[in-house]
Amino acid sequence: MSGLLIVIAGPSGAGKGTIFHSLLERMPNTVASISATTRAPRGKEVDGVEYFFKTKEQFEEMIARDELLEYANVFGNYYGTPKKFVMDGINSGKNIILEIDVVGAEQIKRKFPECVGIFIMPPSFEVLEKRLRGRATDSEESIVRRLSEAKRELSTYKMFDYIVFNDNLSEAIAQTETIIKAERNKISRNESKIEQLLNE
Numbered sequence: 001m002s003g004l005l006i007v008i009a010g011p012s013g014a015g016k017g018t019i020f021h022s023l024l025e026r027m028p029n030t031v032a033s034i035s036a037t038t039r040a041p042r043g044k045e046v047d048g049v050e051y052f053f054k055t056k057e058q059f060e061e062m063i064a065r066d067e068l069l070e071y072a073n074v075f076g077n078y079y080g081t082p083k084k085f086v087m088d089g090i091n092s093g094k095n096i097i098l099e100i101d102v103v104g105a106e107q108i109k110r111k112f113p114e115c116v117g118i119f120i121m122p123p124s125f126e127v128l129e130k131r132l133r134g135r136a137t138d139s140e141e142s143i144v145r146r147l148s149e150a151k152r153e154l155s156t157y158k159m160f161d162y163i164v165f166n167d168n169l170s171e172a173i174a175q176t177e178t179i180i181k182a183e184r185n186k187i188s189r190n191e192s193k194i195e196q197l198l199n200e
Contacts, residue, residue, distance in 0.1 A: 001093055001184075001189075001190070001193060002090050002091060002093065002189070003029070003089060003090040003091075003092070003093050003094040003095045003096060004090070004095045004096070004115070004116050004180065004183055004184060004189075005086055005090060005095075005096050005097075005098075005108070005112055005114075005115040005116065006023075006030070006095055006096070006097040006098070006115070006116045006118065006180055007097075007098060007100060007105050007108055007109075007115050007116065007117045007118065008020050008023075008097065008098065008099045008100070008118050008120060008176075009099070009100055009101060009102050009104075009105045009117070009118070009119055009120070009153075009160070010119055010120030010121055010153070010166075011121070011122075011128065011146065011149065011150030011153050011154070012132065012146045012149070012150070013122065013128050013131040013132045013135075013146065013150075014120045014121055014122050014128065014150075014166055015120060015122070015131075015166040015169060015172065016099055016120040017099060018169065018173075019120055019164075019166070019169075019172060019173050019176055020032075020097065020099040022173045023097060023173070023176060023177060023180070024097065026173070026177060027095065027177060027180065029093070029094055029095055030094070030095040030096075030097050030180070031089060031094050031095070031096060031097070032096075032097060032098065033081055033085065033086060033089075033096050033097065033098035034048065034049070034050070034051060034052060034082070034085055035051055035052070035079050035080060035081055035082075035098075036051065036052040036053075036054050036059060036062065036068070036071075036078075036079070036080050036081075036082050037051045037052070037053060037054065037059075037077060037078060037079045037080075038053075038054055038055065038056050038059050038077045038078045039051075039053075039077040039079075040053075041053055052082060052085075054078075056078070059071075059078045059080070060078075062080070062082070063080075066083075067082060067083050067084065068080040068081060068082060068083060069081040069082075069083050069086060069107065069108045069111050069112055070100070070103075070104040070105075070107035070108050070111070071107075072103065072104060081098060081100075081104070081108065083111075086112075095180065095184075101153075102153045102156045102159070105117055105159065105160070106156065106159055109159055116161055116162075116179070116180065116183050117159065117160035117161045117162070118160065118161065118162045118163075118164060118176055118179060119154075119157055119160040119162070119163045119164070120163075120164050120166055120172070120176075121154065121163055121164070121165050121166065122165070122166055122167070123165050123166070123167040125147060125150065125151075127167075128147065128150055129143065129147060132146055132147070162179050164176050164179070
């Protein structure tokens, strides 16, 4: 049985990163997507583990050959999701999961509409603001910008398949895990297996 491509998105402070890492720990058949990038390796980063490190020319060749599900230029460096890594994982039966912004999620949805899009949202903007201020790492200007960005991101909700309100973290993790398990059991994803059973 083929695996799933799971796209986790949501505003800063919603808890998507925590949910993403929890799913990797809880679901042994689920692996993180590895991005390609043109930035230089940092510390002990290994090619093919943290990132696929590429030159600018190599990355632009990947763009030209349509080898990326999404990509962006961030502060002069390219970052993107290699199609081959994702498809190899899915075809081997693994779930490939990635945490990404809504712009990247939209690109992936266009190229791979059967992916499972899950938007993580705090129960209210008041809670989101409280979380952002609780970090004590962002300036007032940054917090205001992030809240404005969260409203813009939420307006794209129809692009996603599910929304999970992260009021209680353990419940939000469990809900997201349940969504993934339910998707694996959809009739549309199991028709070939059903046909095989019927023809025995």
